[in-house]
Amino acid sequence: MYPAKQTCSICGNLLHDEQLVGNGHLVTWTVVHQGPPGFSAPYVLAWATLDNLGIGVLGRLNAPPGEWLQHIHVGQPVSIWEERNSTGPVHIWMEVTHD
Amino acid sequence: MTDAYVAGVGMVPFGRYEGVNEADLVLPAVQVALDDAGVEASDVQAVFFGNALGPPGLGQRTFWASSLVGKPMINIENACASAATALVEAVAWIKAGMADIALVVGVEILTGRVEGLIPMPSDDHYAAQGLTLPALYALKARYHMEIYGSTPEHFAQVSVKNRRHAVYHDMARFRQEVSLAEVLSSRPIAEPLTLLQCCLNADGAAAAIVVSECVARGNRRAVRIAASTIGSGLRRQDIGWEEQTLKRVARLAYEHAGIGPEDISIAEVHDAFTPGELLAYERLGFSKEGMGGIDLEHGRFCLGGKPPVVNPSGGLLARGHPPGATGLAQIHEVVLQLRGEAGPRQVDGARVGLTATMGGNVSQLETNACVVHILTR
Numbered sequence: 206m207y208p209a210k211q212t213c214s215i216c217g218n219l220l221h222d223e224q225l226v227g228n229g230h231l232v233t234w235t236v237v238h239q240g241p242p243g244f245s246a247p248y249v250l251a252w253a254t255l256d257n258l259g260i261g262v263l264g265r266l267n268a269p270p271g272e273w274l275q276h277i278h279v280g281q282p283v284s285i286w287e288e289r290n291s292t293g294p295v296h297i298w299m300e301v302t303h304d
Numbered sequence: 305m306t307d308a309y310v311a312g313v314g315m316v317p318f319g320r321y322e323g324v325n326e327a328d329l330v331l332p333a334v335q336v337a338l339d340d341a342g343v344e345a346s347d348v349q350a351v352f353f354g355n356a357l358g359p360p361g362l363g364q365r366t367f368w369a370s371s372l373v374g375k376p377m378i379n380i381e382n383a384c385a386s387a388a389t390a391l392v393e394a395v396a397w398i399k400a401g402m403a404d405i406a407l408v409v410g411v412e413i414l415t416g417r418v419e420g421l422i423p424m425p426s427d428d429h430y431a432a433q434g435l436t437l438p439a440l441y442a443l444k445a446r447y448h449m450e451i452y453g454s455t456p457e458h459f460a461q462v463s464v465k466n467r468r469h470a471v472y473h474d475m476a477r478f479r480q481e482v483s484l485a486e487v488l489s490s491r492p493i494a495e496p497l498t499l500l501q502c503c504l505n506a507d508g509a510a511a512a513i514v515v516s517e518c519v520a521r522g523n524r525r526a527v528r529i530a531a532s533t534i535g536s537g538l539r540r541q542d543i544g545w546e547e548q549t550l551k552r553v554a555r556l557a558y559e560h561a562g563i564g565p566e567d568i569s570i571a572e573v574h575d576a577f578t579p580g581e582l583l584a585y586e587r588l589g590f591s592k593e594g595m596g597g598i599d600l601e602h603g604r605f606c607l608g609g610k611p612p613v614v615n616p617s618g619g620l621l622a623r624g625h626p627p628g629a630t631g632l633a634q635i636h637e638v639v640l641q642l643r644g645e646a647g648p649r650q651v652d653g654a655r656v657g658l659t660a661t662m663g664g665n666v667s668q669l670e671t672n673a674c675v676v677h678i679l680t681r
Contacts, residue, residue, distance in 0.1 A: 207541055208429035208668065233450065233545055235442035236495040237434060239421065244434045250494075252443060252545070261541055263433045263667075279450045294432035 231281040264297030308398040309520035312341025318508030318624035329509035341513035349403035354386035354410040355628035385663030388631025388675035395532040411509040412626030430667035441577035442494035447545040456496035458597025460487040462578040470618025472649035477624035501578040506624030510632035530561035531678040537670035550587035557676040565589030569654040572634035575619040634659040
């Protein structure tokens with residue numbers, strides 16, 4: 206289940222934790238100019254499918270917005286990974302890789 | 305089972321009110337609705353009170369000094385669809401014979417409490433990635449652009465149209481036209497969306513009196529509620545960016561009303577951000593899949609054009625958006641239009657009207673709530 210849940214909503218069983226890491230493909234994206242508190246805008250926010258888990262995830266691209274955005278497209282390959290700290294939420298990052 | 309009718313509507317202009325509480329906005333709107341329906345507060349048998357972000361027990365807090373005291377009073381929170389959901393509940397009570405006269409209210413005091421973006425809950429996984437409500441709509445827009453070839457101009461044109469409509473609406477917050485160039489060159493919020501494609505946070509209240517067939521009999525200004533349908537959003541994970549919820553709920557509404565999209569004269573839809581309206585053209589069946597922007601570019605959905613006219617009131621973009629009140633402001637416009645009382649923005653021969661209200665920021669889902677009403681003469 207994404208986002209992560211500790212128990213299954215249907216059977217109540219405990220779920221195990223999966224790392225969100227691997228290759229994926231972009232579905233949609235936007236350059237956010239006005240973000241929530243604590244975010245330094247502009248940044249590129251994107252939804253991509255993660256191939257190994259077959260799920261869609263939301264995360265930030267790890268490059269500042271620029272001319273390169275003109276050349277990306279639906280299905281653009283990306284690598285995806287997560288950043289976990291002992292406190293605070295999981296952050297998901299993406300990087301454009303080559304076709 | 306009896307049909308339900310809207311016998312009266314009332315609202316206060318939406319905007320920024322300093323130093324007021326919810327009751328200060330609700331009571332005048334309710335009085336207008338009661339007068340419009342020709343009933344007294346003491347005739348009301350149940351109250352359905354929509355609000356999104358205010359304190360609990362708001363219906364009782366508002367009406368404790370009125371003759372509504374002691375009546376069934378039900379507070380309803382369903383994000384931006386709170387007032388529309390309150391209407392769904394009132395219609396159900398009327399149809400079930402539990403009341404013959406119901407009061408429906410929607411209210412929000414937003415300014416002074418929330419400035420700028422409406423915040424997401426702090427433990428929301430998506431908010432932690434930097435998602436905002438305009439960014440969510442921007443992601444929908446970009447998907448549509450990539451798949452169907454719509455352009456930033458198509459989305460911006462929604463604002464141009466709605467602001468043009470609002471010139472003729474005395475209750476609208478913004479009554480000046482804006483050009484396509486002005487919309488596109490306003491401050492970027494989440495690309496392709498610019499500031500003038502985002503509705504304004506507002507305070508406001510709206511009310512409606514809903515009655516049974518026997519009360520409505522002989523009242524030529526009563527408007528029949530032909531469908532009152534509600535759903536919640538499907539999981540984003542399951543549906544991707546196809547945005548199916550409105551389509552699903554609208555299909556049910558058309559089925560209940562026994563009509564189709566081609567019968568709709570006017571529609572008030574949820575243009576909190578411009579992609580909301582453009583996608584609604586397609587989900588409501590006014591446009592073919594992917595053709596919403598092209599149809600708008602060709603002059604459809606505008607006052608003076610062929611039906612359906614979409615957001616003749618100017619929509620949320622021009623009216624301002626008090627989340628807990630918006631759904632009833634949409635009903636207000638449709639009722640005036642169907643009665644032929646919409647003045648300079650009257651759509652000739654309007655016979656069937658639709659409202660579509662979306663609400664929510666539970667971002668695992670496409671939307672918290674989606675409500676569609678169809679009203680007929």
